[in-house]
Amino acid sequence: MARGRLLRRLNKNIILFGGAAIVVFFVLTALFAPLIASHDPGAIDMASVFLPPSGEHLFGTDELGRDVFSRVVYGSRVSLFVGIVAVGISVAVGVALGLASGYYGGWTDSVIMRFTDVMLCFPSFFLILAVIAFLNPSIINVMAVIGLTGWMGVARLVRAETMSVKNREYIIAARLAGLSHARILFKHILPNVLSPVFVTAALGMAGAILTESSLSFLGLGVQPPTPSWGNILTAGKDNIMFAWWLSFFPGVAILLTALGYNMLGEGLRDAADPRKK
C-alpha cells in the first residue's frame, strides 16, 4: 500500500524528480571532476588530433588532441560556477529591492518599481552584449552582467509576497513589540517570501548557463583556455563537417543541464501550488 502511494507521488511529480536527478548528476560531475575525467583537460597531444569517440577517448579528441570528455567534465565546473554566481547576484539584488519596495511602500516603492519596469524594457541579451562590448569578456564580467540583468522577476515576486505578508498579525505584533525594521525584514518577512524565489532561481540557472553559451558562441563569453561548455562547443563548430563530436557533446551537456533546471523549477512551482493537488 505504502509502495503504491510512493509510486503515485513519483508519477505525479515526475517532472520535479527528473529535473532534480539531472541537476544532482551534473553537480556531482562538477564536484568530482578530477576523479571522473580520464585525461588532463588541457593536455595537448598532437599525435592524436581529431580522433572520433572510442574507448580511450569517450567523446573523441579536438584539434590539439585534447580529450573532449575530460574537457566537458571540467567545463561543468565553469558552467555551474557561472550559473551560481549570476543567479546569486540576481537573487540578492532582486530580494533586496523587492523587500524594500514591498515593505516601505510609497516613494521607495514607486522608484524601485519604475526602475524595474525600465530594466524589463531592454531585451536583456542586447544589454548584456552592449555592456560586455564596453567592458571585457572576462568570466567575472560575464557573471556580473548576466546577474545584473536578471533580477527583475525576483524583485517583483518578492515585492508582491512582502506586501501580502507585512500586514499579517504576527508582523504587527513584532512592530508593537518594538522590533527594528531590519529585524522584522530579515527575521520575520524574508523567510516567508523565499519559497517562490527558489523556483525563479532554478529557472535562472538554466537561463544563465544558456546565456553564457550564447555569449561564448559570439566569442564574448568565458575565454579559452578555461573550458566552458559554450567555448568548447564554439571551438568545435568550425570543424563540424568532419568532427561532429567536438560540438555535439558539449551541446548535449548544455541542453541536459538547462532541461534539468527548468524541470526542477517547474516541478517546484507545481508542488507549491495547492490548487494543483
Add this chain to the structure above:
Amino acid sequence: MAGYILRRLLAMIPLLIGITVICFFVINLAPGSAADMRVSMNPKYSETAREKFEKMYGLDKPLYEQYFIWLGKFVRLDFGDSFATDGKKVTEKIGERLPITVGLNVLSMFFIFLIGLPLGVASAYWRDSVFDRAATVAVFIGYAVPTFWLALICMYWFGVHLGWLPISGLTSYDYDSLSPAGKFLDLSRHLILPVSISVFGALAGISRFARSSTLEVLGEEYITAARARGIGEGAVLFRHALRNALLPVVTILGLSVPGLIGSSVIFESVFSIPGMGQLFYMSVMMRDYPTIMGILVIGALLTLAGNFIADVAYAFIDPRIRYGSG
C-alpha cells in the same frame, strides 16, 4: 477606450526617460572615452584630430551636459554617425535592417501562437496523460536547447548532408531573375530553418501559459455547471472555457518581444541574415558605439511598443480591463 489608450501612453513617458538614462549609463561604462578608443586604434590620428573628434561628438563637455545633448538628439531619433568605415547615419543603418528583424519575429510569433496555443490547451484538457507529459518534455527541450547549436546541427544535416535547404541569407544569388512565385518559394525555403528553430525554442512560454490558464478555467464552477446541464464536451471547451482561458495569452505577446528581439542576434549571425541583430553583433565586435546605442534604444522601444499593443488589444477584447483601475 480612447481614455485608456491615453493613460497607457502617458505611463510610458517615465519609462522612456528611464531607458535613456540607462543607455547613457552604458555608454559611459567604456574604459577611457570613445575618443581614446578611436585614436588608439588608428595611429594616423594626432592629438589635434582627437580634440576635433571630441568636439564633434561633444565629449569635451561635462557628463550631465552630454546627457542633455544626447537626449536632444534622441528625441529626434538622431544617434549620430556610425564609427564604421561606411560612416553612414546610425538611423539609416538600422532603418535598412529593422524591417527584416521585425518581419522575421512577427512570422515566428505567428507560428508560435499557431502551434503553442492548441498544444497547451490539449495538454490541459488531457492533463497528466501521456500526451501531456510528452508535450511538456518537448517544449522544455525546445526551451533548454542552445539555439545556435541546434541551428548548426540543422544547417549541417538539412543543408550540407541532405542538401535540402539553403543554409544562409534570405535569398539565393539568382533571386532577382526569378518569377514572383519563384521569389516567394526561394524566400520561404531560406526561412524554414531559422523560423522553425526560433519557434521550437519559444514554444514553452506560450504553451505552458495556455496550459495553466486552461486548467484554471476548467476547474471553475461555471464549467461544472455547463457540464451538468449536459452541454457537449466540445462546446464546453470551445465556447465556455477557451474564451476566458485564452484572453490573458495576449499579454504574453507583449512579454515575449524582448526575448525574440534578443535572440535575433544569434539567429541572424548563424544564418547570415542581414537584420538588426547581425548589425548589433558586428557593431559590438567593432566597438561602433553610436550604432550599439542606437540598437539598444530601438530594442527597448520595440519592447515598449509590443507591451503597449498587447495592453490595448487586451483592453479591447476584455472590457473589465478598460473600466478597471488600469
